[in-house]
Every structure is written in structure tokens, then in C-alpha cells.
């Protein structure tokens with residue numbers, strides 16, 4: 251990385267004096283735009299010097315992150331991209347170390363077991379929690395998990411690595427750290443507690459009990475739209491600011507982190523960096539997941555089928571914006587709880603503005619990826635709640651139908667769609683049978699449970715799917731809001 255010119259803020263603190271207190275799994279775009287930025291803010295204020303971050307990668311793709319960060323002393327540029335075209339870069343210094351776990355799993359376990367590591371945090375995506383959608387249980391059929399449980403070699407998954415470290419801490423009388431999930435999952439801390447204790451139970455029930463008694467798993471709501479870094483961002487940074495950065499990250503200016511104040515062995519003074527520490531994150535999480543994240547899913551399949559490839563262009567389409575606001579008002583909002591300090595109407599309109607920010611250049615493809623991890627965790631709970639209370643499901647069912655239509659893998663012009671989903675081999679063939687068997691997709695119990703047995707849902711879903719097939723995405727959106735025709 252070349253040193254930036256004097257206009258660019260760089261760490262004003264001495265990074266050599268920062269020790270690792272947080273070990274983070276899943277150093278991707280979001281972690282670098284969010285948690286690492288908050289810690290950097292604290293360090294800049296002269297605080298949290300024992301809370302530096304060591305990133306850990308366990309997936310093959312993380313090798314590239316290790317190489318990029320190692321080549322530039324783990325510094326990188328965070329660029330906030332404002333709607334007026336202004337880019338606001340800052341060099342972030344809070345990641346002081348990075349380990350690619352397959353290179354030396356033992357060293358990673360010892361780092362996790364060290365008394366100085368007091369928080370282990372995660373942004374390992376929704377799929378990283380290894381949950382079966384049909385039962386909600388920890389998925390012991392996953393071959394990686396089976397391999398770690400068989401213990402024929404060193405652990406390779408987050409579950410194997412962290413559990414072994416917790417076992418060593420217990421044996422050595424070292425307090426448990428906090429396991430802090432920052433993924434977009436409802437009750438992310440509660441879910442993390444469930445899956446990590448489920449894994450530990452399979453290894454050693456006494457250890458599972460120790461984890462259950464000692465480890466804290468705070469829930470959180472995390473928010474900052476962070477697209478995948480493109481070559482244009484790398485080149486733009488070089489042209490505008492003369493910074494050569496192998497892997498910068500660009501994100502929207504908006505950021506939020508609401509965090510349950512429940513830590514096992516201390517925490518950085520995050521409130522000094524703008525984090526909202528609360529007793530109950532639930533209302534904030536529901537608001538964000540059911541409005542923003544479902545909003546993204548409500549946008550992406552229709553948008554793709556209509557020919558949009560960039561999120562801001564789709565969000566500027568009045569038909570799409572109307573559909574999203576209508577879904578938020580009539581189907582999502584009734585399932586929310588009062589959110590202290592938030593004006594929900596304003597929040598919803600701000601969301602449309604955030605989606606429409608032309609400088610984010612988020613891709614529709616990013617939002618369409620791994621739908622089978624997202625729809626069951628974010629949208630299906632809204633549908634089930636509305637079915638149980640007699641609430642409307644027409645627009646939610648249309649979002650599911652738009653996913654099913656997208657999963658056919660062919661767009662409205664007959665062009666192929668690359669469906670990126672770990673269940674693609676199951677879902678694409680199923681979707682392709684739905685012209686003759688309209689409920690084929692939602693009969694997949696592993697994803698939808700018994701939803702295909704609910705007549706009200708199936709009617710709404712079938713209407714939308716038929717409309718998508720016969721009239722196309724734009725005409726379906728035109729027809730949708732309001733009462734069924």
C-alpha cells in the first residue's frame with residue numbers, strides 16, 4: 251500500500267502499542283466497514299488499546315484476504331461513498347494481525363485460548379451457523395462438521411477451532427471470552443449460543459455445560475450497506491487519492507450497531523464510538539431484518555428479472571419503491587415491536603433513499619446470492635406470523651414467488667441466470683418444474699417446512715408465480731399492491 255497524501259486520515263495512534271483482544275472470524279467487506287471501523291474510532295481517541303483485532307480466515311477464499319492484508323501491514327482503506335459523488339477515505343488500523351487458519355490451526359487455537367483474547371467475534375454469513383432450515387437444529391450432516399467431530403486431523407471449522415480453544419481455557423482455568431455474532435440473523439447471539447453449545451455437546455457434554463454457564467453471546471443489530479469491492483473502487487481510489495490498496499472497502503456513510511450489553515470478560519468502551527448498548531436488542535433486530543434485509547430480497551429478484559443489475563437503479567424505479575414501501579407498511583410493520591427512539595415511517599423512507607444511493611453501486615447479484623440462507627431466516631418468520639394472526643401475506647408471497655421464478659435460472663429474455671446458492675442443485679431443477687407444478691418450489695420442506703400446506707399462502711404465491719410467468723415482473727409489480735384483483 252502506498253502512503254496516502256496528507257488529505258487522507260490515517261491512524262494517529264501507534265499500532266505497535268495495540269494488543270489483540272478480539273479475534274474475528276470472517277474478515278470480509280462488512281467487518282472491515284463496521285466493527286473494525288468502530289474499534290479504529292476508539293483507538294483514535296486513545297481508548298481500547300488492548301482491544302486490537304486479529305482476523306482469522308477458515309475458507310479457501312480467505313487466502314486472498316491474508317495476502318492482501320499481509321502485504322500492507324493489515325492496513326486498508328475504508329471509503330464512505332456519499333450520494334453527491336464525494337468519496338471519504340480513511341486508513342483503518344485496528345486489524346493488527348491476520349491468520350489463515352489452515353496454515354497453522356494450532357496457533358489459532360492457542361490465540362483463541364489466550365487470556366488476552368476476551369472477545370471472539372463472527373461475520374461468517376447466515377450459512378456459517380450451520381442450521382437446518384426445516385428443524386432449526388444444528389446440522390450434523392455437514393461433511394466439514396463431521397470431519398471436525400471425527401477429530402482425525404486439526405479442526406478446520408469455526409466450531410472445531412473455537413470449541414477446542416474453549417476446552418483448553420476451561421482446563422487451564424482461564425475465563426471464557428464473549429462470542430459476539432455480528433451476522434444478520436434474528437437473535438444472532440441466541441442462535442450462536444445454540445449452535446456452539448450443540449457442537450460442544452457432541453464433543454463433551456461437560457464442556458457444553460461450562461460454555462452454557464460461562465460464555466456470553468450478546469445479540470446485536472448491525473447495519474451498513476457494504477457491497478463487494480470492485481476493480482472500479484480500487485482504480486477510483488488510485489485515481490482520486492493516489493492510494494494503491496490491494497483490497498479497500500467502500501460502504502455507505504450510514505452505520506448503526508445496537509448491541510446487548512452482555513459480556514463475559516469485559517468489552518471495549520464501544521459507546522464512545524457511537525455503538526448503542528441496550529438491554530434488549532430484539533425490536534431493533536426485527537426492524538432491520540424485516541424492513542432492510544427483506545426489502546433487499548423484495549427488490550432483488552424482481553429487479554433482476556426486469557433487467558436491473560445495480561441496486562440503486564432498481565430502487566429508483568417507482569414501481570419497485572412502491573412495492574417495497576407497501577410490503578414494509580402492510581406486512582412487515584405489524585410484526586414489529588415498538589422500537590425505542592426510532593420513527594418507523596422515517597426509517598422506511600430512509601431505506602429507499604439508502605438503496606437508491608448511486609455511489610454505492612451495490613449489485614443485484616450480491617442480494618440474490620445464497621437466498622436459501624436468507625429467505626428462511628428473514629422473510630418466512632414474517633409470513634408465518636401473519637398467517638398465524640390473520641395478517642396479509644400477499645406481498646411476502648410475491649417475494650417468494652419472485653425468488654422461485656428467478657431460481658429457474660433463465661431470465662425473461664431467455665438468457666441464463668447464474669444462480670449462486672449452496673442449494674442451487676436442488677432448487678433450480680425444482681423451479682424448472684413449476685410451469686406444470688406451481689407449488690413444486692415451496693414443497694421443498696428443507697427450506698419452507700410446511701408452508702405449502704397453508705391455503706392462504708399458496709393462493710397468494712400461485713397468483714404471483716402465474717403472473718410472473720404470463721405477464722412478467724414489471725406487470726406483476728404493477729398489479730400487486732392493494733387488494734387482489
Ligand SMILES: NC(=O)c1ccc[n+]([C@@H]2O[C@H](COP(=O)([O-])OP(=O)(O)OC[C@H]3O[C@@H](n4cnc5c(N)ncnc54)[C@H](O)[C@@H]3O)[C@@H](O)[C@H]2O)c1
Pocket residue numbers: 275276277278279280281307308309311312373374375376377378379408432433434435472473474475476477
Ligand atoms: N455486506 C453488508 O452490507 C452487511 C451488512 C450487515 C451485516 N452483514 C453480515 O456480514 C456477513 C458477511 O458479509 P460480508 O459483506 O462481509 O461478506 P464477505 O463475503 O465479504 O465476507 C464473508 C466472510 O465470511 C467467511 N465465511 C463464509 N462462510 C463461512 C463459514 N461457513 N465459516 C467461516 N467463515 C465463513 C468468508 O470466508 C468471508 O471471510 C453477512 O452475511 C451478514 O450476515 C453484512
Ligand SMILES: O=P(O)(O)OC[C@@H](O)[C@@H](O)[C@H](O)[C@H](O)CO
Pocket residue numbers: 375376434472473474475476542543546616617624
Ligand atoms: O449480507 P447478507 O447476506 O446478510 O445480506 C445481504 C444484504 O441484505 C445485507 O448485506 C445488507 O446490505 C446489510 O444488512 C445492510 O446493513
